Amino acid sequence: MAEKITKDSVIGHVINDVPGAKDVIEKYFGNGCFTCPGINMESISFGSMMHNMDPQKIVDEINSLGG
Template structure:
């Protein structure tokens, strides 16, 4: 059975980190810890953020979803 997609590249960075705080590690891994201080963080969509940081959006979204699944499946 395939997992439901929780996060898409059209979602905003703020929407994702608010709903799934564990994804902040993925953002920091790819964009650096300073990304959370950027004025556009929270409003831009994931696709734009990845374009700005020359990051493979599909791989990035996959890792965000993995982090979100680990977070919601913690017991």
């Protein structure tokens, strides 16, 4: 993994850059993200706010995928 994912990372970039991240996003946000045009502009922080989730929990889980 080239760079560490943060809560400001764009969801679409994370899904493309981190193997397994799509499963984490789907777990917390559902699969609606994948058809939303905002996926390429909206951050994990924004998505977390929209879904009433803790962004740090999602970021930590995605970063743990890089092993």
